Amino acid sequence: MSDGWTDGKSRSLTNFLVNSPNGTVFIKSIDTSGAIKNSMKLFEMLNDIANEIGEENVVQVVTDSASAYVGAGRLLEEKRTKLFWSPCAAHCLDLMLSDIAMDRVKEEIASNLNHVMGRYKCIWEIIDTRWDLQLHRPLHAAAYYLNPMFHYQENFTADTEVKIGLFRTIERMYPDIENRVKVDEQLEKFKKAEGMFGMSMAILTREKKQPALWWESYEEECKELQKLAIRVLSLTCSATWCERNYHVHSKKRNRLEQQ
Structure with a gap:
């Protein structure tokens, strides 16, 4: 995830961080003064960061929703067909x-x-x-569908938009047909609360556990669906944390790596 700020010299600087269930790690800060309004340059920068982290470790790239970043996000999704770009919800x-x-x-x-x-x-x-x-993204729809707290409520509705978002997420995260079919079969068990999904412990903890932690109990039941659910439900939806925690107005900022 990334977010930008302007320093005392009027330079546009962008912080890059990696978020996972284990926490958030600062990667680097880059001077983006010459790229902040150029979609291609921003795309190249985001693509380099994805390379550095390893595409297999990236599910989602979150930036602000400025038009240049929207364009960069589209280019990134076209090049890297397994990951998603999302605008910062905040x-x-x-x-x-x-x-x-x-x-x-x-x-x-x-x-x-x-x-x-x-x-x-x-x-x-x-x-x-x-x-x-901006806010209606496939990952958001998939997270809504796979969150047990929402899914099993009486008023839960998976309309066409939600289903399309879910299926697009499955297609990007599982490009091979065999795994897609497995996930589709496992979704039926989840939807109907069959097997381990219907046990009293699973029912009691639907609204008590964090969604990703709830899913950790069901590898034997639905290995492929569990992997997808944990990756989706562990994602952050905002990049503002980048700015708030690393926007330091002092000489200490020089300790951050800048390029």
Whole structure:
């Protein structure tokens, strides 16, 4: 995951970290002043980081949702067909709230001019636009479907969008047909709470354990599905941690590796 900040010399610097169930590790900080608005250069940078970490160890790359990063993310997914690019959820929500605030200002102006307008329609359109273009990602849909706390609730609904996201995740993480078929068969057991999924301990801990830890108990039952579920449910959805924890306003910043 990565996030950027601007130092006292007006340079655009980007921090790169790796997140896993064992914690988060700082990799490096790079001067991206000449690349921050160039999708191709950002793609090359993200691709190099993936090489350094090892593609087999990468499930998802999280960046902010600026247009250049959106383009870089698409290029990265085209080149590396097993990994996903996702925009930072926190950044998307921040933009969404900013859009809503601006819309409310416009509503206030219209109200002062005695102009009647719908109070909610524009706000819902803002939310829908951010969701459809940035927040609705295959990994998010797959995480929703595979999270036992949500899946076994009475009001759980796997609509077309959720299923498409789940199947796209399976296709990218399991390119071979044989494993895809196994995962599909194992999904039926999970969906119907059959075998170990229906045992009292599994039922009692659906909402008590972290989702990835819950899935660790079921390798014998569904090895391929368990691997996919743990990898998906262990992912972070935000890159803001990169900035908040390494945005240090002092000479100590020189200790970070910069290129």
